[in-house]
Amino acid sequence: MNNLEIESLSDENDDYDDEDTLEGRYLIFSLADRSYGIEIKFITEIVGMQNITEIPDMPTFIKGVINLRGKVIALIDVRDRFRMQSIGYNDKTCVIILSVNQQLIGLIVDTVKEVIKIPPNNMEEAPKFGEHQGNQFIKSIAKVSDEVKVLLNIEKLLKDEDKLALDAAISNQS
DSSP: OOHHHHHHTSGGGOTTGGGOSOTTEEEEEEETTEEEEEEGGGEEEEEEOOOOBOOTTOOTTEEEEEEETTEEEEEEEHHHHTTOOOOOOOTTOEEEEEEETTEEEEEEESEEEEEEEOOGGGEEOOOOOTTOGGGGGEEEEEEETTEEEEEEOGGGSSOHHHHHHHHHHHHHHO
16 A cells, blocks of 8 residues: 555545544334434444244243344344334344343344434424323434434333343343
């Protein structure tokens, strides 16, 4: 590599310095024709569907656990969690692996679309529709071009009692 090539790779010429942060970046995925976003800082990786080991006596949206390179990870089917119609898994189905409160969790989604940066001024508080349970998952609503993205509060995807049951089940699988 010559000096000119090395200079072009230096930090001084890096146009992305200002964008080299996870702040305000969201992974957009889809369920049916709806787009949802998760803060990218929680995501460790995205993998295809894995062989799932079912765990008895779990809520229906917790599909079981997988062994991903020696780590036991619980999988949540987001369609089931949101009470959407099940369509079965196919080659586009993805598992988004998240680290939430130092626990790895996998979210089963229809497809992963893109990573986008959403400025805070493009976000609005989620509309309140009474005490409906679905509102607890929504962190905010983002306006991106002509579309609306629902940004999720991933810490609310599991209820406390579900977390305790999962912790017990995972520790039995490890």
